[in-house]
Amino acid sequence: MRTITRTVIGGLVAALAVGAVALPAQAAPAPDSSSTMNKLVASTRAAVARFQQVDAALAAGYIPVSECTESPEGAMGIHYMNPALIHPGFVDPANPPFLTYGPSGDLWAAEFFEPEVGQPTPMYGSQAFDGPMAGHGPGMPTHYDLHVWVGKHNPAGMFAEWNPSLHC
Structure with a gap:
């Protein structure tokens, strides 16, 4: 599955990135308060509440694209991508392109993702995305991403990449 899904994600994201070069740059970040x-995170949490279980995400067009991702710093979970929600240059807090789940199928985080196409660093309110970074597998483009831990508390922070309290 790993090779097939990495190829699928790489191809889908690359196709989106090519067609997205002409999109306007991300708007200026919201005031830093x-x-x-808190309101932005609450809106994301409310928007993904219907995806508490992975079956709901699958029914809405999310597809699994990774095994459960873990490091010595903690876990991210199993990544599910909805290719229709990847829009470089536009961050929609109510429609994260990725969701991460634990091995038991419970929601851990929303993840925002943008292929790097020469745009300014994407922002989630006043929080800059991580990146640009190389793709994590064959065919995955250089990109920006940001985890928002709306399903599980992350003692490392709401926007930390890894959650040290979770394990695969």
Whole structure:
């Protein structure tokens, strides 16, 4: 599955990136206030509430693209991608292109993703995405991403890449 899904994600994202070069750059970030960011995270949490179990994500067009990802720093989970939600240059807090789940199928995080196409660093409110970074597998493009831990508490922080309290 790993080789097939990496090829699928690489091909889909590459096709989206090629067609997205003409999109406008990300708008200026929202004012940096905890109230503004709390509202933004709450809107993402509310939008993904219907995806608490992986079966709901599958029914909505998300497809599995990784095994459960873990490192000495913690876990990210199993990544599910909805290719229709990848829009370089536009971040929609209510429609994360990726969701991550634990091995038991419970939602861990929303993940925002943009292929790198020469745009400014994408922003989720006042929080910059991580990157640009090389793809994590064959065919995956250089990209930006940001985890938002709306399903499980992350003691390392709401936007940390790894969650040290979770394991595969």
